[in-house]
Amino acid sequence: MDREPTPAGTDAPPAPRPPRDPRRTGFETNKLRKRLRRLVGQAIADYGMIGEGDRVMVCVSGGKDSYGLLDVLLSLKDAAPVRFEVIAVNLDQKQPGFPADVLPRYLASRGVPFRIEEQDTYSVVRRVVPDGGTMCSLCSRLRRGVLYRVAQELGATRIALGHHRDDLLATFFLNLFFGGKLKTMPPKLVSDDGRNVVIRPLCYVRERDLARYAQAMAFPIIPCNLCGSQEHLQRRQVGAMLRDWERTHPGRLDSIFAALGTVTASHLMDRRLHDFAAVRATGAPVAGGDTGFDVDAALEAAIERVADPAGTIPVVPAK
Numbered sequence: 001m002d003r004e005p006t007p008a009g010t011d012a013p014p015a016p017r018p019p020r021d022p023r024r025t026g027f028e029t030n031k032l033r034k035r036l037r038r039l040v041g042q043a044i045a046d047y048g049m050i051g052e053g054d055r056v057m058v059c060v061s062g063g064k065d066s067y068g069l070l071d072v073l074l075s076l077k078d079a080a081p082v083r084f085e086v087i088a089v090n091l092d093q094k095q096p097g098f099p100a101d102v103l104p105r106y107l108a109s110r111g112v113p114f115r116i117e118e119q120d121t122y123s124v125v126r127r128v129v130p131d132g133g134t135m136c137s138l139c140s141r142l143r144r145g146v147l148y149r150v151a152q153e154l155g156a157t158r159i160a161l162g163h164h165r166d167d168l169l170a171t172f173f174l175n176l177f178f179g180g181k182l183k184t185m186p187p188k189l190v191s192d193d194g195r196n197v198v199i200r201p202l203c204y205v206r207e208r209d210l211a212r213y214a215q216a217m218a219f220p221i222i223p224c225n226l227c228g229s230q231e232h233l234q235r236r237q238v239g240a241m242l243r244d245w246e247r248t249h250p251g252r253l254d255s256i257f258a259a260l261g262t263v264t265a266s267h268l269m270d271r272r273l274h275d276f277a278a279v280r281a282t283g284a285p286v287a288g289g290d291t292g293f294d295v296d297a298a299l300e301a302a303i304e305r306v307a308d309p310a311g312t313i314p315v316v317p318a319k
Contacts, residue, residue, distance in 0.1 A: 029216040033075075036213060039204040040072045041080075047187040049199040050158060054084040056199075057156035059147055060114075061090065062103055062222030064214035065162035069202055071217065073160065074112060087113045087154060091146055093139075094120040095224075102220050117150050148196050156196075163200045166207040169257060170238045178234060182268070184260060 044050050058073060060066045073086050090103045100116075107114040121142040129138060151159050163185050172184040187203045190196070202210070214221065245252045265273040 025216075029213075032209060032213055032216065033072075036068065036072050036205060036209065037075060040069075040201045041076060043187060043201050043204045044076075044199075047199070047203075049188055049201055050080075050082065050084050052082040052084070054082075054157045055155055056084055056086050056158045056160050057147075057151050057154060058086060058088050058160045059091075059162070060088045060103060060107070061162070061224070062220075063162070063224070064210050064219060064221060065164055065202065065207075067217075067219040067221070068205075068210045068213050069160060069162040070110075070112070071213075071219075073201065074110065085113075087115065087156065089115050089117060089147065089150055089154070091121075091143055091150075092116055092118045093122045093143070094118065095122045099222060102222055106220050115150065115154065117146060119146050121146070148191055148193065151196050159191075159196050159198045161198060161200050162202055164202040164205045164207050164210060165257060166239065166242065168200075168203055168260065169242055169253060170235055172256075172260065173238045173241070174234060177238070182270075 050056060056073065058066070058070045060070055070086070070088055077084060077086055088107050092098065092100060104114070104116060121139065124142060125139050147159065150156075168184045172182075175181040175183040185200060185203075188197065188199050191198060242253060268274070271277075
């Protein structure tokens with residue numbers, strides 16, 4: 001006898017989902033790949049990240065972001081209007097249990113030149129940072145120093161890091177909340193020693209898209225058990241705040257991210273960026289002089305949409 005259907009609300013396991021159509025899966029992956037390529041290509045063009053003859057050293061940690069960065073740059077290399085090289089570099093920090101064979105095997109399978117640099121920064125961090133302390137800052141400085149040296153040895157003209165849009169936003173709020181600065185990770189910079197150019201080609205890419213892409217491409221992810229296991233870092237808390245905003249206020253992060261590239265220095269308070277002492281009335285119109293007090297039609301419309309998403313309140317045009 002066939003069993004009766006289990007009533008809803010019981011503890012019976014859910015019915016198995018039907019298998020996904022592989023054609024649809026392939027279509028969605030290809031669509032995502034094209035979007036990542038477009039965003040990375042746009043960032044490279046907007047900030048002049050890569051030029052003719054550049055040798056790009058891609059720092060590959062084994063995480064989803066650096067895998068995605070390497071994959072997209074390799075695909076762009078063959079179609080880019082300029083000729084450039086890609087070499088992958090991994091720093092083996094000698095963390096206990098680190099699967100040292102994973103990255104060399106993957107990189108060899110992709111046919112990309114690579115170098116594995118071995119340096120025991122793990123022991124240094126463990127020795128210097130007390131139990132329960134935040135390891136990220138010291139670990140990052142040590143890692144950066146090694147990578148800068150390797151870039152010089154390899155003749156790399158660009159060092160590509162896998163920081164994405166969410167990283168830039170989180171860094172902005174960390175500086176705002178705890179550092180008293182309006183500052184984030186720039187898409188392109190010169191290193192402190194003046195010898196290396198660092199680029200972040202993923203600066204327009206959302207983290208969730210990189211996570212989806214890593215899953216679709218089955219990248220052999222290597223978790224970080226050093227700083228990644230510290231659950232109470234301020235960056236994690238800021239990340240949770242941003243995810244909550246994205247869920248409850250769609251479009252807010254897009255607006256904040258756009259603001260990072262649309263700065264009116266004269267309407268802030270940094271005397272290094274604007275000579276307030278020299279401000280004088282000249283009798284001639286000044287473009288943007290007091291627009292901070294004007295009604296911004298786009299801003300007003302955005303506020304109306306948030307306050308009245310159903311559109312039930314009539315909007316009265318400003319006179």
